[in-house]
């Protein structure tokens with residue numbers, strides 16, 4: 001398949017197909033009942049999607065499994081000619097309330113989401129694990145730019161030249177606005193540490209009230225192992241021209257701290273120094289181990 005080149009939209013490098021369709025993406029106006037999940041790629045989008053979808057369906061896995069294939073949750077900015085039909089057309093064919101996914105940084109989220117006071121859930125993951133996950137994903141996702149060698153990938157991540165731009169700007173942009181815009185800001189590491197606590201936070205944010213039994217069921221259905229074996233969660237329904245599973249599974253490791261298997265001590269120190277500079281203006285409580 002072809003890997004889309006990156007084109008800047010308001011200073012953010014995005015896959016060319018997003019740039020081509022930018023005016024219609026930017027013009028999209030959601031319904032006030034629509035729910036947005038926003039993440040930097042590989043921060044735990046699919047995990048939180050699964051949790052939210054099950055919460056919205058009272059833990060009914062069968063309903064979730066009957067959802068449209070190959071993509072369950074429409075992906076706002078992925079539009080034609082991407083081989084997976086998951087963008088605006090898909091959203092517009094659905095009735096509100098809709099559950100929509102985006103990787104756009106906050107300044108590129110269509111303004112209707114804020115004007116209509118839509119609920120927004122943001123998931124953030126520590127920079128090092130997020131980058132490791134993205135590196136493996138960019139190898140197997142044949143629509144993303146070729147990641148190149150690891151050492152160069154680290155530089156691109158730090159410079160913010162990967163698809164969807166700078167991780168640093170992304171996590172800071174949503175963090176800064178979280179209170180004013182009523183964004184539920186979650187951390188991947190917190191979900192690993194205590195999934196029940198984080199699922200209850202999401203439930204409250206969505207104004208839902210479910211029994212302990214249902215919560216137990218959702219904790220189980222959204223565990224790494226169960227999701228890895230669920231074709232509606234592990235993306236095995238995506239055509240192999242898009243995701244080459246012989247390179248890496250989508251549900252790869254699901255751990256906190258896998259970065260220690262990838263960074264050399266020198267790389268880690270260089271990365272930490274640069275991190276301190278890039279994150280100096282905002283104290284976001286990221287954890288690289290739990």
Ligand code: A3P
Pocket residue numbers: 039040041042043044045046047129132133134136222223224225227250251252253254255258
């Ligand atoms: P790894 O590559 O580190 O394994 P996204 O959905 O944003 O693309 O993020 C994918 C990452 O989240 C992958 O990380 C994937 O394994 C991990 N993930 C997905 N579901 C998970 C779960 N239930 N528990 C822990 N990690 C999960």
